[in-house]
Amino acid sequence: MSTDIALERQDVLLEAKDYRSGVKPVWCPGCGDFGVLSATYKALTALQLKPHEVVVVSGIGCSSRIPYFMRTYGIHGVHGRPLPIATGVKMANPALTVFAMGGDGDLMSIGAGHMPHAAARNVDITVIMMDNQTYGLTKAQTSPTSATGHISKSTPFGAIARPFKPVVLALAYGATFVARGYSARANELSELIVQGVRHHGFSFIHVQSPCTEFHNTYNYYDEVVAEMPPDHDTSDLAAALHLALTEERVHLGVFYGDESREPFEQHSREFVQDVGEFNLEEYLRRFA
Ligand SMILES: Cc1ncc(C[n+]2csc(CCOP(=O)(O)OP(=O)(O)O)c2C)c(N)n1
Numbered sequence: 013m014s015t016d017i018a019l020e021r022q023d024v025l026l027e028a029k030d031y032r033s034g035v036k037p038v039w040c041p042g043c044g045d046f047g048v049l050s051a052t053y054k055a056l057t058a059l060q061l062k063p064h065e066v067v068v069v070s071g072i073g074c075s076s077r078i079p080y081f082m083r084t085y086g087i088h089g090v091h092g093r094p095l096p097i098a099t100g101v102k103m104a105n106p107a108l109t110v111f112a113m114g115g116d117g118d119l120m121s122i123g124a125g126h127m128p129h130a131a132a133r134n135v136d137i138t139v140i141m142m143d144n145q146t147y148g149l150t151k152a153q154t155s156p157t158s159a160t161g162h163i164s165k166s167t168p169f170g171a172i173a174r175p176f177k178p179v180v181l182a183l184a185y186g187a188t189f190v191a192r193g194y195s196a197r198a199n200e201l202s203e204l205i206v207q208g209v210r211h212h213g214f215s216f217i218h219v220q221s222p223c224t225e226f227h228n229t230y231n232y233y234d235e236v237v238a239e240m241p242p243d244h245d246t247s248d249l250a251a252a253l254h255l256a257l258t259e260e261r262v263h264l265g266v267f268y269g270d271e272s273r274e275p276f277e278q279h280s281r282e283f284v285q286d287v288g289e290f291n292l293e294e295y296l297r298r299f300a
Contacts, residue, residue, distance in 0.1 A: 026060055028053040033083045042230075044221030045075050045142050047195030052082070052111075052140070054198065055205035061109055068111045069098040071118035074149045075142035075221065078113050092123030095130045098137045099276075106136070106277040109209055116143040120156040120176050131185035131214045136275035138208040138215040141178060142195070144223035152226035164226075178218045179256040183249060183268055188213035190252065190268045194237050195221040196230065200264060207266060213275050220262065233262065240265030 031053045039045050056066065066084035070076035072091035079086025085108075089097045098112035119127065119141045130137070146164065147153040153166040157178065162171040182190045189211040193201035201219060208215035220237070222229040238261040245251055252268040 026057060026062070028057050031056045031063060031083050033081055035080045037081050038077060039074060040223075040225045042224035042228075043074070043148075044144060044195030044219070044223070045078065047198040047201065048075075048113075048140065048142050048219055048221055049078060049081055051193070051195075051198040051201035051205055052078075054202035055209065056084075058202065058206050059109075059209055061209075065107070066109045066111070067098075067101050068113060069094045069101060070112070071114040071123060072149070073115040073118050073147070074223075075113065075115040075144070076118060092118055092121070093126070094118065095123060095126035095137075095139070098139075099130055099133075099135050102135055102137050103277050103280070106281070110137045111140060112137055113140045113142070115148065116141060116145060116155045116157040116176075116178070117147045120178060120181075124156070127181070127216075128185040131182065131187040131216070133276040134186070134188055134213045134273050134279075136211075136213055136277060138205065138211075138217065140205065140208075140217045140219060142219050142221040143178065144221050144227060145175070145229065146223050146227040148223045148226060158227075177256060178216075179267055180253060182216035182218070183253050183256060186214075187216045187268070188270045188273055189215035189266070190218075190256075191216075191266045192218045192220070192262070192264050194233055194262075194264055195219055196233070197237075197264065204266065207269075211269065212271060213273055236260070236262045238263050240267075 063084045068079040068082055068084055068086045070079050070088055071094045079088050094112040094114050098110050102110045143157050145157045146155055152164050154162050154164045154171045156176040158171050191204040193204045204217055208217050220233050240263050246266050246269045255263050
């Protein structure tokens, strides 16, 4: 059966191939982002979302090329701005499943100011950050997640700054679902993506996604990644922060989940209904 017919029918199970655009990824051999792409196909297959129900918004960077390789709607946006664009898409049509995807430069450097606001609002989008601890597309400058001492063309004598801790930041900003995956473990990552999409609210998935060309960290992560302790309570924010602050181990899995907060787009729609028609005269009387 052709893919187009399968996509129209409710009774046909979609397969990973149904989410492929057919455009061949331009990433370097071994790039971690291949693992993230296949985990995303796998997650969409598990969720059985129709491609037209999904929008993948990205910024600019190697990782941000991901919408080209997916047979969903997609926006290859502006550097650092996937979150405001994704927020707008979700507000305009809350029925869509919206992803915001990009690199550590995109989301933690030029776009760093957007995450606290999107998390505080609890917009129901799933953010997947592909962290290679370097600027891949522009050829290996130091990024906010590069380790102290990291040598590159932008820090030739070693980075002085301490690296950002994306999971700690997401928890501190009030993200209601926070997880970490590793691109070399695509099956586990796809399960985290499924959980992130099912979560009603702002989900942040930090993915260690090594850059084979400029900063090959596979051996390091193979060594230091660790499963989430089996007794970790994902409703305990302090315990999640404690684990995320751990330097010796890079824990994979769900750090935190809180379903109690209403997503922004739902809340704002109810709010608009309660307020009723916008009254300009009343507004000017109170605020002008
Ligand atoms: C406003 C603006 N500033 C700078 C750039 C140049 N630029 C393009 S991608 C990028 C960083 C890429 O790093 P990252 O977001 O981590 O993605 P990666 O390529 O590593 O996947 C930069 C600085 C740009 N395109 N637009």
